[in-house]
Amino acid sequence: MNAIITSAVCGVIMMFSSVFVENKKTYRHIAAVLLLLLLAVNVADTYGIRLFHIDTKGMLLFDRFGYFFNSIAIASTLIYVVLTGRDIEKVGTYTAEYFVLIFFVLCGVTILSSYNTLLMLFLGIEILSIPLYILTGADKRNLKSNEAALKYFLMGSFSTGIMLMGITLIYGATGTFDIYVTPKETITGQPAIVYSLLESAGLILMMISIGFKVSAAPFHFWTPDVYDGSPGVFTSFMATIVKAAGFIAFIKLFDARADASGVEANAFTGVDWKMLFAILIVSTLLIGNITAVFQQSVKRMMAYSSIAQAGFMLFALFSLNDVAKEGLLLYAAAYSLASIGIFAIMVKMKDHTFEGYNGLSKTQPVLAATNTIFLLSLAGIPLTAGFFAKYYMLASVMKTSGYLWLVIVGVVFAAVSVYYYFRVIQAMYFKDGEATITEEVSKGFKVGIIVLAGLIILFGILPQSLLQWFYF
């Protein structure tokens, strides 16, 4: 509860700071301080210090999982703002407002990590999405940014409509918006089969709509254009923290539904959910990885890579056990940190194609070295956080008997992904060229990015150093 209210209040404070503070550079310092405060407040909440005592009538449920994810999301945003704050200033004239919108997105993230009714799920997703539509179109004079905003907005509200239909059908079947409920409890005169049919249809619609939000294939088609068109700094935010939040919402919903029916997840409401998720995973991995191979621009490659990474995160939805939940948190942290680093370096580059990175190791050895670590982590090479993240995901599937082929598919596509990540490394180290950056990087940026790379290696060697906070 602390984090939800504080993030909204921080947004309002930021808004007023744009009235009273003239200097543009101050905004990112204010934002960083507020994010630090937000993180402290959330950690305090984890340890039982509540600032607000509000009876939510069971609409929100706060648990260790949600708190821990909030901390990861807020800490990632803090790192994001510290690293790329200068680039946010360059997007347009309304610097403070961009930070305001980021705070409001965080408010949506914190609601999504703690919702207990479908109403709060809906509100959380909307609070998360609407500021993002604006951020996508922040570069008002740029046609690509316009197109991205329009596409993102139309697809986003379309998927909201589908989700609402899903919620309504579930409500019709169960008579309540609580996520923990069985259809059997609330049969009212109609034959039971009608209700389970309504509920299955509702859940499938919800699956489609959240599939849109986390860009799982075949609902991914908006992703490349939107990620490519929107300003690089906001792509970074969209592809990392927001996407991870979508997965948290996804796993909470399906975890609750699997619990509610009191049986194995594949038996609930008569639909073979395991198979549905398996199809979703395979198509997402296939489309994401194969298309990423053919891209010429690093920004677009990262868009497809984010689809491919979403495929890996979907493994957690498939297996829905404790390893999967732990793994999803680790994956969210590993993926967010690595992608934030790659995007932070990318927005400094003049040319976003692979050729633009040629010879970066000679001109900017620090950036090239850290970028290599981030790329290795995304590819899942041992000694980086990405390795254990992928390991946990595959291990969770191993615990579900009869789906060994899915693990093999995962490993094969992880191998495919190595190709396009290594293309960037190859360009940086083994090709001659004049990689140019738009402006001289500051010492602070270098220190920040080295710390970020250090974190990724730390989680790669000792994943428990992150996960022990989950249990402490």
Add this chain to the structure above:
Amino acid sequence: MPIQYYIAFAATLFCIGVVGVLTRRNAIIVFMCIELMLNAVNLLLVAFSKMHHAAALAGGGKNVTTGVEGQLFVFFIMVVAAAEVSVGLAIIVMMYRNVHSVDVNFLNRLKN
């Protein structure tokens, strides 16, 4: 009226909305179709709310409030839809200022 009629009607409205979104090229019309989808949902929510209320009354309860949350949800949908409209129309106006068109495909053609 039996609930099936409401379900069929809402499903029809919803499908008209979905088909409109997928086939029309004018951003404003696509937008209207999305609103149509939301209104189909509103209608169905109210119908389900009534249905659950009637079932609770038939179950012997007096002054029961079962089903109220369904109608409450409708208000939330209206509020959120209004917020979405304000952002969405702003985005469409922003695009119109730059290219003097609200055709969804116009920008695609411009790129090539």
